[in-house]
Amino acid sequence: MTMTSRHTTEWIKYLAVALICALVAIDGIGLVMANTTRTSGQQMEDSTTDVPRLVIKSDSVASRLGGYHGILAFLHNFAVPALLADGEIVAFFGNLTVTPDDIEQCLAMMLDHDLGGSSPHSGAVVESGHKCRGSMPKIHKGRNIPDRTISRFIQIIxxxxxxxxxxxxxxxxxxxxLEQNRAGIRNK
Structure with missing residues (x-):
């Protein structure tokens, strides 16, 4: 074997490993590759099919929700409009020092992190330059949010x-x- 063909063989191995890593990193491709007869409207409930999977799919709740971006889209399109339509909840959104977009982004990161995603728990800087805080008592200080309102928030979500x-x-x-944060929010 010549020096050139030995290097070519090594590069092919590196390329193969890189390709495998790329496939593993693409969450969900296994669903498409494992069973191409499904339509886009059909969902796989679990990974107990007889077809071998080509990709290791993350089993975290965050990944099933689409990670940070999926959670942010859910909050923006579904949760926040419903929360703002609720009289009990909306009363606590007056006199904010942070924009609603910043709140959505920080909450999406917190949920992504707490549900097994890769977002930082606190300290992240969002698009506007706002730095997310990790202390629920400090964030909700002076809001005096009663326990029933937190329950209603969780119910709406x-x-x-x-x-x-x-x-x-x-x-x-x-x-x-969300429940894990109740003590840091209630009556602060």
Whole structure:
């Protein structure tokens, strides 16, 4: 074997490894590659098919929701309009020092992180330059949000997730992630 063909063989190995890594990184391609007879309207409930998968799919709730961008789109298109239409909730959105877009982006990152995604938990800087805070008591200080309002917030998010087609198990995970912040929000 000549030096050139040995280098070519090594480069082919590196290219193959890079291609495999790229395929693994593309979440969801396994669904398309594993069964091409499904239509776009059909969903796979789990990965227990007889067809071998070509891609390792993430099993986190965040990945099933589309990661940060999917969660942000859900908040913007479904959750926030429903929250702002609720009289009990909207009363606590007056006199904000942060824009609604900043709140959506920070909440999307927090949920993505808490549901197994790759977003930072706090300290991220959003498009406007606002830095997300991680302290719920500091964020909600002076708002005096009662427990029933937090329950209503979680209920609306859950209802909107169901309307958006999110599975019951994932809705429970979302509610649990929001519930974990109740003590830092209530009556601050």
């Amino acid at each position: 859950s209802e909107q997730a169901a309307l958006a087609g999110v599975s019951k198990a994932d809705i429970k995970a979302i509610a649990k992630a």
